[in-house]
Amino acid sequence: MDMQRSFLDRLFESGLLIDTGVEGLYGRSGAFEDVIAAFERLIDRYGKADGAEAIRFPPGMNRAFFEASGYMKSFPQLAGTVHSFCGCELDHMSLLKCMEEGGDWTGEQKATNIVLTPAACYPLYPTIAKRGRLGDQGGLYDLQSYCFRHEPSNDPARQQLFRMREYVRMGTAADVTDFRQTWMDRGVKMMAEVGLDVEIDVANDPFFGRAGKMLANNQRDQNLKFELLIPITSTANPTACMSFNYHQDAFGTKWGLALADGAVAHTACVGFGLERIALALFHHHGLDVNEWPAKVREALWG
Ligand SMILES: Nc1ncnc2c1ncn2[C@@H]1O[C@H](COP(=O)(O)OP(=O)(O)OP(=O)(O)O)[C@@H](O)[C@H]1O
Numbered sequence: 458m459d460m461q462r463s464f465l466d467r468l469f470e471s472g473l474l475i476d477t478g479v480e481g482l483y484g485r486s487g488a489f490e491d492v493i494a495a496f497e498r499l500i501d502r503y504g505k506a507d508g509a510e511a512i513r514f515p516p517g518m519n520r521a522f523f524e525a526s527g528y529m530k531s532f533p534q535l536a537g538t539v540h541s542f543c544g545c546e547l548d549h550m551s552l553l554k555c556m557e558e559g560g561d562w563t564g565e566q567k568a569t570n571i572v573l574t575p576a577a578c579y580p581l582y583p584t585i586a587k588r589g590r591l592g593d594q595g596g597l598y599d600l601q602s603y604c605f606r607h608e609p610s611n612d613p614a615r616q617q618l619f620r621m622r623e624y625v626r627m628g629t630a631a632d633v634t635d636f637r638q639t640w641m642d643r644g645v646k647m648m649a650e651v652g653l654d655v656e657i658d659v660a661n662d663p664f665f666g667r668a669g670k671m672l673a674n675n676q677r678d679q680n681l682k683f684e685l686l687i688p689i690t691s692t693a694n695p696t697a698c699m700s701f702n703y704h705q706d707a708f709g710t711k712w713g714l715a716l717a718d719g720a721v722a723h724t725a726c727v728g729f730g731l732e733r734i735a736l737a738l739f740h741h742h743g744l745d746v747n748e749w750p751a752k753v754r755e756a757l758w759g
């Protein structure tokens with residue numbers, strides 16, 4: 458396990474990641490960000506011909522949509538809510554007094570209407586449903602967001618605030634499973650271009666509790682989730698750097714997403730973990746991008 462800690466220490470020493478004193482919450486250097494920007498341009502090149510509609514949401518979402526999504530049923534342990542001080546002057550005085558005494562001042566904070574986005578695609582489904590039926594070709598969207606998950610760790614690849622680039626397809630079952638397969642093939646090709654060895658395997662989400670075990674088994678048995686894995690700090694447990702999810706008609710039904718003929722839409726999403734991909738590149742090719750193989754630099758920076 459201390460391969461993780463030592464890689465994290467090297468990232469801090471090189472300045473690529475900046476320690477904030479909280480596990481999984483890091484500043485990033487210009488060099489780190491350049492790699493993410495370059496990799497996103499590579500994603501753009503692979504996806505361009507498909508004509509996805511680009512949409513960017515901030516890293517917080519409407520609490521009502523979050524509640525309706527069912528996230529708290531499946532992943533209560535990962536969610537992060539935004540709370541604020543909503544009191545009067547008297548409340549403010551007791552707040553300051555409590556802080557001064559080192560007490561728990563957060564208990565009086567009230568929930569706002571914003572929840573931190575857990576995955577880039579969560580705000581999309583209710584947004585698209587509100588527009589009415591999809592067109593004849595269904596829908597294809599290009600998203601990117603910071604996402605929050607409460608999973609503190611000294612593994613630099615497991616962060617609490619990280620960026621996810623996603624494509625989401627809405628259409629018939631065939632449309633969305635074809636889309637997912639296309640991106641599995643593209644994912645392998647893209648990673649080969651930047652000199653990373655990958656494998657693709659069936660996977661499951663970290664559903665909470667005993668009932669969650671069954672959900673996870675079901676997800677695996679039905680091949681609903683695949684991950685593209687790259688060894689970063691462990692070859693025995695390579696890290697998921699992309700995931701490919703087929704939701705069947707679950708989100709279509711939940712949000713009322715309808716195809717042009719009125720049938721319930723199927724959906725699939727493909728996610729790139731941008732920090733994980735950057736970390737895989739630094740781990741494989743070294744912490745100085747100037748020393749990376751020419752072929753890799755060419756693929757990223759032309
Ligand atoms: N804590 C995290 N830190 C950095 N990147 C992450 C984190 N969690 C997920 N990702 C990235 O976002 C992508 C899409 O998220 P997804 O929900 O499919 O991940 P996940 O299956 O929960 O990941 P894991 O199994 O490693 O917890 C993942 O493939 C991964 O690259």
Ligand SMILES: [Zn+2]
Binds near residue numbers: 576578579623702
């Ligand atoms: Zn998604």
